[in-house]
Amino acid sequence: MTHLESLKLRVLQAVAERPVPPRSGRLPSTVLLVVLSATVMFAVIEWVPRLFGGVGGLAHAVGRPASIEVGLVMGIVVLALVSTWISSFLRRSMLSPPRGLLLCVAIGVPLCVGAWITLWHGSYSDPFVPGGLRCFELTLLTAPWPFVTLVYASRRFEPRHPGTVGAAFGAVAGAWAAVMVELWCPVAEPKHVLVGHVLPLLVLVVAGSAIGRRLLRLRRM
Amino acid sequence: MQAALGQVAIMVARNSDADAVGRSRADRAMERYARGDDSEFAHLYDELAPRLYRFALRWTRSRSAAEDTVQQTLLQIHAARDRFLKDSAVLPWAYAIARRLLVDHTRRGEREELRAEDIHDPTEPTTALSPDEALHQRRVEAEARRDLAELPTSWREAFDLVKFEGLSVAEAAEVLGITRGMVKIRTYRATAALRKATEWRLRDRSERPALRHPGPDDPSEEAMPP
Numbered sequence: 001m002t003h004l005e006s007l008k009l010r011v012l013q014a015v016a017e018r019p020v021p022p023r024s025g026r027l028p029s030t031v032l033l034v035v036l037s038a039t040v041m042f043a044v045i046e047w048v049p050r051l052f053g054g055v056g057g058l059a060h061a062v063g064r065p066a067s068i069e070v071g072l073v074m075g076i077v078v079l080a081l082v083s084t085w086i087s088s089f090l091r092r093s094m095l096s097p098p099r100g101l102l103l104c105v106a107i108g109v110p111l112c113v114g115a116w117i118t119l120w121h122g123s124y125s126d127p128f129v130p131g132g133l134r135c136f137e138l139t140l141l142t143a144p145w146p147f148v149t150l151v152y153a154s155r156r157f158e159p160r161h162p163g164t165v166g167a168a169f170g171a172v173a174g175a176w177a178a179v180m181v182e183l184w185c186p187v188a189e190p191k192h193v194l195v196g197h198v199l200p201l202l203v204l205v206v207a208g209s210a211i212g213r214r215l216l217r218l219r220r221m
Numbered sequence: 222m223q224a225a226l227g228q229v230a231i232m233v234a235r236n237s238d239a240d241a242v243g244r245s246r247a248d249r250a251m252e253r254y255a256r257g258d259d260s261e262f263a264h265l266y267d268e269l270a271p272r273l274y275r276f277a278l279r280w281t282r283s284r285s286a287a288e289d290t291v292q293q294t295l296l297q298i299h300a301a302r303d304r305f306l307k308d309s310a311v312l313p314w315a316y317a318i319a320r321r322l323l324v325d326h327t328r329r330g331e332r333e334e335l336r337a338e339d340i341h342d343p344t345e346p347t348t349a350l351s352p353d354e355a356l357h358q359r360r361v362e363a364e365a366r367r368d369l370a371e372l373p374t375s376w377r378e379a380f381d382l383v384k385f386e387g388l389s390v391a392e393a394a395e396v397l398g399i400t401r402g403m404v405k406i407r408t409y410r411a412t413a414a415l416r417k418a419t420e421w422r423l424r425d426r427s428e429r430p431a432l433r434h435p436g437p438d439d440p441s442e443e444a445m446p447p
Contacts, residue, residue, distance in 0.1 A: 003284065003288065004274060007274075007288050007291060007292060008263070008267075008270065010292065011266060011270075011291075011292050011295050012266070014292070014296060015262055015295075015299045018296075018299070020300055020302040021303050022255060022256055022257035022302065022303065023255040023256065023257075023304065023305055026304070091309075092309060092395075093306070093309040093310040093311075093313050093314050093395055094301065094306055094309050094314040095313060095317055095398070098394070098398050098400055099398045099399070100400065156301070156304065157297070159318045159320070159321035160317055160321065160396075160397075161398055218297065218318060221293060221297065221300065
């Protein structure tokens with residue numbers, strides 16, 4: 001018996017000792033999680049500002065013209081969809097897309113969100129002077145839900161660059177959080193955008209990288 | 222001549238198991254295994270284990286470490302059975318897992334040196350050599366190994382996967398997580414450097430050329446042992 005044949009017996013025995021069920025459709029559970037995630041994000045935008053004595057939900061953004069609101073939010077939705085597609089669906093094996101592409105997502109999303117919102121500055125007068133870090137907090141409170149959904153939907157380990165995948169997931173979750181926060185915040189003043197909208201995305205990228213390194217890495221069995 | 226043609230025939234046969242839609246035997250076995258056919262795992266082992274063992278043995282030069290890598294890789298594949306994506310390629314995934322395990326192994330510094338004759342392809346037929354031939358072969362292998370070891374890690378990895386493992390450029394790019402163009406560049410540079418070293422040896426020059434040509438694509442990400 002060659003060493004590969006004896007190894008085969010050992011591997012087959014180990015496999016028999018740890019049975020894994022066959023592949024099952026996970027679309028229903030993923031869809032359910034997406035719906036749940038969106039609901040929680042809306043709830044955060046609706047209720048968290050009220051806890052601090054502010055106005056919750058879409059009513060907070062009434063000072064901004066509706067057409068501008070739609071254009072601005074649609075731009076971020078497109079960015080979120082594209083970054084989700086790149087980080088989760090653009091692959092032909094169980095492996096993630098190339099590291100360069102994931103880094104583009106991780107770095108590009110915060111920059112694009114910041115640039116896109118700032119682009120609208122001056123097209124209308126800001127309804128009030130922004131204060132505090134409410135947008136920063138809201139972004140960080142809404143982002144974990146899409147992040148969990150992304151990790152669950154991918155349900156994979158990443159043998160090559162788990163940290164980069166985590167960073168890209170952080171950026172994608174941040175993009176979806178930015179959509180929600182933009183529905184609430186009517187201010188496009190550059191300094192506020194930088195602190196309240198871009199900085200939390202950078203925090204999410206760094207946190208996503210750290211979580212990805214722990215959660216998505218290959219573990220010995 | 223006949224032997225060389227035979228080897229080429231074996232290599233071609235080994236790499237031409239793709240069906241009409243370009244899926245290899247390993248892909249088909251994994252797909253059937255993911256769908257619920259438990260007996261397919263043995264076929265998957267037969268398809269992957271010899272290649273992974275050869276890959277790991279060349280990297281670690283340790284039989285026990287190579288066997289451990291093969292076992293771990295196949296267990297990881299088994300554990301992902303329920304979430305295996307339909308129609309995905311198994312080979313790049315398996316090599317990427319093995320490579321990660323080997324990088325971790327190298328970082329732990331677990332190495333057991335083997336003699337050159339202990340490292341051979343388990344699927345390759347062994348032939349009896351005369352003492353002179355054996356000595357010559359050992360010398361040539363030692364020189365080739367030294368040349369290969371002197372290459373930058375990124376070049377060596379790409380060269381190893383494309384030239385030794387017979388992966389396509391696209392598959393090697395997936396394993397390494399880089400673009401196809403980068404794989405081509407690294408393989409080309411490694412080949413050119415090895416050719417230069419061989420030419421030098423044939424001319425028997427006193428000064429050996431440096432094999433390292435650090436370029437913009439040489440970040441030296443992870444250590445690969447000589």
